[in-house]
Amino acid sequence: MSQRPIAAPPAIPWAWVALGGVVVAAWAGLAATGGADMSMAGITLTISAAGAAAATGAAALAGATSLRQGWGLAAVLAGVLVLPVCLALAASGDEARPLIVVLPLVVALGVVGGGRTRAARLRAVGIAGIGTALLGAAILAGPSPTLVARTTTFGATIVIAAVLLVIAGAGGSVGVPALKPLLAVGALAGIIGAAAVPGIGVPLLVGAAAVGIAGIRPAVAVALFAIAVASLPGGQPAASLLAAAAVLAVALDREWGVVAALPGAIAMVEVLMFPGEIAPRVLIGATAALLGVQVARDVFLRPARDQHGEEGSRLAVPIELASVPGIIPRRAERHRLPVMVLAAWLLVAPGSWTWAGDAGITHYDTGAGRAVAVAALVLVTLAGADHRFGLRRLRMPA
Amino acid sequence: MRVEPPRAGVLGGQPRRPLTTVTPTTGAPATGAPTAPSPQRWEVVAGRRLHVALVSAAAAVAATSSGDAFLLAALLGLVAADVAAAGVAALVAASLTVRYGASSLGAVAGAQGVLGPALTVGDPYSIAASVAGALALAFVSPRGLPVLAFGLAAAAVVAGPDVSGPASLAIRIGGALVGLGLTAAATRYAPRRAARWVAAGLALTSVALATAGRFIG
Numbered sequence: 223m224s225q226r227p228i229a230a231p232p233a234i235p236w237a238w239v240a241l242g243g244v245v246v247a248a249w250a251g252l253a254a255t256g257g258a259d260m261s262m263a264g265i266t267l268t269i270s271a272a273g274a275a276a277a278t279g280a281a282a283l284a285g286a287t288s289l290r291q292g293w294g295l296a297a298v299l300a301g302v303l304v305l306p307v308c309l310a311l312a313a314s315g316d317e318a319r320p321l322i323v324v325l326p327l328v329v330a331l332g333v334v335g336g337g338r339t340r341a342a343r344l345r346a347v348g349i350a351g352i353g354t355a356l357l358g359a360a361i362l363a364g365p366s367p368t369l370v371a372r373t374t375t376f377g378a379t380i381v382i383a384a385v386l387l388v389i390a391g392a393g394g395s396v397g398v399p400a401l402k403p404l405l406a407v408g409a410l411a412g413i414i415g416a417a418a419v420p421g422i423g424v425p426l427l428v429g430a431a432a433v434g435i436a437g438i439r440p441a442v443a444v445a446l447f448a449i450a451v452a453s454l455p456g457g458q459p460a461a462s463l464l465a466a467a468a469v470l471a472v473a474l475d476r477e478w479g480v481v482a483a484l485p486g487a488i489a490m491v492e493v494l495m496f497p498g499e500i501a502p503r504v505l506i507g508a509t510a511a512l513l514g515v516q517v518a519r520d521v522f523l524r525p526a527r528d529q530h531g532e533e534g535s536r537l538a539v540p541i542e543l544a545s546v547p548g549i550i551p552r553r554a555e556r557h558r559l560p561v562m563v564l565a566a567w568l569l570v571a572p573g574s575w576t577w578a579g580d581a582g583i584t585h586y587d588t589g590a591g592r593a594v595a596v597a598a599l600v601l602v603t604l605a606g607a608d609h610r611f612g613l614r615r616l617r618m619p620a
Numbered sequence: 621m622r623v624e625p626p627r628a629g630v631l632g633g634q635p636r637r638p639l640t641t642v643t644p645t646t647g648a649p650a651t652g653a654p655t656a657p658s659p660q661r662w663e664v665v666a667g668r669r670l671h672v673a674l675v676s677a678a679a680a681v682a683a684t685s686s687g688d689a690f691l692l693a694a695l696l697g698l699v700a701a702d703v704a705a706a707g708v709a710a711l712v713a714a715s716l717t718v719r720y721g722a723s724s725l726g727a728v729a730g731a732q733g734v735l736g737p738a739l740t741v742g743d744p745y746s747i748a749a750s751v752a753g754a755l756a757l758a759f760v761s762p763r764g765l766p767v768l769a770f771g772l773a774a775a776a777v778v779a780g781p782d783v784s785g786p787a788s789l790a791i792r793i794g795g796a797l798v799g800l801g802l803t804a805a806a807t808r809y810a811p812r813r814a815a816r817w818v819a820a821g822l823a824l825t826s827v828a829l830a831t832a833g834r835f836i837g
Contacts, residue, residue: 484690484691484694488688488723491690492722495717511710519703585724585725585726585727586691589686589687589691589692590687592677592681592684593677593681594677596677597676600669600672601673604672604673
């Protein structure tokens with residue numbers, strides 16, 4: 223999977239990069255500060271931290287899409303500017319009707335805007351269309367048009383819709399790119415819905431394991447796993463962190479992006495340690511181990527083939543950097559920089575993602591911060607030492 | 621005019637080489653058709669620097685018992701560039717989590733600081749679980765620089781109390797020295813293939829013993 227060739231995307235102007243970056247940063251800032259109340263034209267809107275985080279994910283996914291003309295541009299603009307607002311409102315427990323109006327619009331624009339093949343477009347229309355219709359029906363059928371799981375039936379419908387949206391969104395980067403923001407919608411809806419349906423975790427885990435073994439898209443497996451974890455008591459924070467990792471992995475369009483799921487997985491371990499039923503915890507733990515092995519096999523660094531060959535050094539060490547394809551975004555992919563920043567933030571300081579709730583991993587931040595600091599210090603020291611060595615050698619006579 | 625060869629070693633030692641940059645080794649064929657496509661020069665250099673940095677980061681986390689056991693497991697796996705090593709380290713982290721009820725290395729160190737080193741305190745199952753975990757880390761370590769990170773991690777499992785006084789500092793330093801020595805010996809004398817299987821078995825045993833210690837002991 224890590225060997226999948228990455229097509230060279232078209233270069234995107236800095237203005238677009240800046241627009242996406244500003245929108246993502248604004249929503250991320252709102253999420254970090256715990257949300258806000260906004261008054262507009264006499265109407266007061268409450269945006270919760272979780273709602274702002276969901277909006278951040280949707281904007282990041284749309285901003286990381288390299289469609290910048292025609293209907294594709296319209297889809298991206300809707301994904302960056304309109305969809306996050308509607309999603310934030312729905313996630314905050316407010317009005318969810320704008321979301322079910324905007325979702326079909328995004329799907330339609332995205333499919334018209336471009337897809338890899340006609341079959342991919344048809345598949346996307348089918349999956350995303352059914353998911354959107356189910357979500358809309360679940361919201362409109364309730365006593366109030368909000369995205370809050372009240373009954374088991376309501377929750378199950380939302381979860382099914384969420385799974386379809388996750389598949390449509392996570393597959394969007396290879397099928398219909400403009401549908402990526404649906405992943406954020408699906409992840410959010412799934413986490414909300416699964417809390418009302420404890421038994422739905424088992425089929426979701428089976429699905430996540432199947433996707434993980436098939437090795438198609440690790441982000442899909444992580445997203446399904448996140449929804450399954452949300453069905454456990456106290457599993458919402460861990461599920462939110464896992465879903466965030468899936469969103470960022472798809473936005474990065476790199477398989478190794480799922481390593482950002484590490485904090486969520488650790489938070490899940492804390493959840494599994496709560497007293498309660500053993501069977502679901504063992505099932506979740508086993509699935510997590512399976513997914514972890516699969517992901518690790520795909521994204522791990524590989525040892526160099528020849529450590530003691532022609533090239534030698536005092537600290538001959540066995541990592542082949544070339545085994546990580548495209549670890550650094552190319553110039554043409556600078557629109558992914560905001561997502562990279564978010565992924566690094568999640569990987570180093572997940573404890574500061576307070577919108578997810580108390581995940582119980584504040585200790586993680588200390589170790590991760592220390593590791594990053596030490597690694598950076600060593601890298602700088604080594605580069606400086608080698609540079610000095612090079613200068614000294616240049617000054618010496620041959 | 622006679623010119624002294626550049627840095628040939630004042631006392632006849634080996635020529636000085638840089639830490640991580642690429643230089644041709646003595647005795648190696650100067651030119652020749654490579655049998656496989658070799659990575660670019662900058663990738664070799666960056667890979668070496670990255671590896672040293674990863675070893676340092678993992679060693680820092682293990683030596684200070686900060687962060688999370690699963691984070692340390694991930695770092696050790698990256699250091700070894702080996703999924704099996706990551707799996708063994710993750711099993712040891714699971715064993716610690718079962719024994720102490722949390723995956724925080726700080727909590728593990730704190731408990732050892734208050735109650736005593738894991739090697740000496742607790743029921744027989746728990747003690748055996750810690751020993752098996754430390755041995756698993758020692759056996760799964762690759763040769764060379766990674767011994768530093770794996771050895772310190774093994775020491776943190778069995779004798780890694782929070783440093784709050786001279787006694788705990790002495791235990792910590794002693795444990796680190798023993799852990800490093802044990803890991804170095806294991807990597808030097810144990811056949812690699814067998815050592816990996818032994819490490820996997822020890823890690824699984826550690827989890828089982830920790831579970832037994834929690835529910836039986």
